[in-house]
Amino acid sequence: AQxxxxxxxxxxxxxxxxxxxRCNYSSSVSVYLFWYVQYPNQGLQLLLKYLSGSTxxxxxxxxxxxxxxxxxxxxxxKPSVHISDTAEYFCAVSRGSSNTGKLIFxxxxxxxxxx
Amino acid sequence: xxxxxxSPTHLIKTRGQQVTLRCSPKSGHDTVSxxxxxxxxxxxxxxxxxxxxxxxxGNFPDRFSGHQFPNYSSELNVNALLLGDSALYLCAxxxxxxxxxxxxxxxxxxxxx
Numbered sequence: 001a002q003x004x005x006x007x008x009x010x011x012x013x014x015x016x017x018x019x020x021x022r023c024n025y026s027s028s029v030s031v032y033l034f035w036y037v038q039y040p041n042q043g044l045q046l047l048l049k050y051l052s053g054s055t056x057x058x059x060x061x062x063x064x065x066x067x068x069x070x071x072x073x074x075x076x077x078k079p080s081v082h083i084s085d086t087a088e089y090f091c092a093v094s095r096g097s098s099n100t101g102k103l104i105f106x107x108x109x110x111x112x113x114x115x
Numbered sequence: 116x117x118x119x120x121x122s123p124t125h126l127i128k129t130r131g132q133q134v135t136l137r138c139s140p141k142s143g144h145d146t147v148s149x150x151x152x153x154x155x156x157x158x159x160x161x162x163x164x165x166x167x168x169x170x171x172x173g174n175f176p177d178r179f180s181g182h183q184f185p186n187y188s189s190e191l192n193v194n195a196l197l198l199g200d201s202a203l204y205l206c207a208x209x210x211x212x213x214x215x216x217x218x219x220x221x222x223x224x225x226x227x228x
Contacts, residue, residue, distance in 0.1 A: 004157075036219075043119070043205060043219035044158070090157050102148070102171050103217065105157030 002027040002093050006106035014114050015083055021076040021109045023091030031093045033074040034103065035065055038088040047089070050074065061085075086113045117142060119220035121206050127226045128196050136191040136223045140208030147189040148217065149181060150205040158205055164189050165211055193225075201227045 007022040025031065032051050036044040048059040055067040065076045074091060088110050092103040120139045128134050140147050146165045150158035160173035164183035183189045187208075193200055203224050207217040 043221040046217065102160045102163060107157050
């Protein structure tokens with residue numbers, strides 16, 4: 001069975017500082033990996049995904065994540081955060097080579113960006 | 116282009132009652148998945164519908180059932196409501212060939228008293 005562990009429930013950080021949100025997964029099969037963001041009172045939005053190819057994936061708003069197979073991790077990073085990045089971030093995994101909509105989500109990490 | 120729409124946005128029920136939640140997928144999408152998100156938790160997969168059939172199911176009891184219509188819209192039904200069913204119910208749509216490309220609605224918040 002697959003599972004996802006987000007190692008930090010809350011991450012407070014000052015504006016313009018770098019941030020890393022940690023995600024580890026367990027799976028006996030190949031996986032696809034995702035980060036979703038949930039702003040207050042909104043649905044989840046896909047931030048970035050790893051399906052295959054380059055292990056470093058980037059989003060349009062400056063976030064990046066690196067798939068590390070040996071450490072079974074998919075940590076999310078941003079070199080300089082903005083107040084508008086304050087949100088709940090969810091790491092998720094699905095079975096690789098599948099079109100399934102079945103995602104296994106972590107518990108979420110609340111990113112609190114302070115001025 | 117309308118995204119995923121869900122109704123109602125909020126509702127309150129009492130224990131033992133039944134509830135129906137509705138979802139219209141994003142235009143061009145043919146697959147609908149339902150998730151339950153309890154307060155402070157990540158979403159949990161309930162089931163997925165494709166071609167009007169339940170294709171996958173998570174670890175939820177039979178009290179949770181669903182349906183997909185020919186226009187790809189979907190309903191989630193929960194019978195014999197329990198206090199623990201209080202949660203945000205999220206609908207996500209996708210185009211079946213694309214792995215993991217889920218588009219989520221804003222959810223229906225169910226409170227069971």
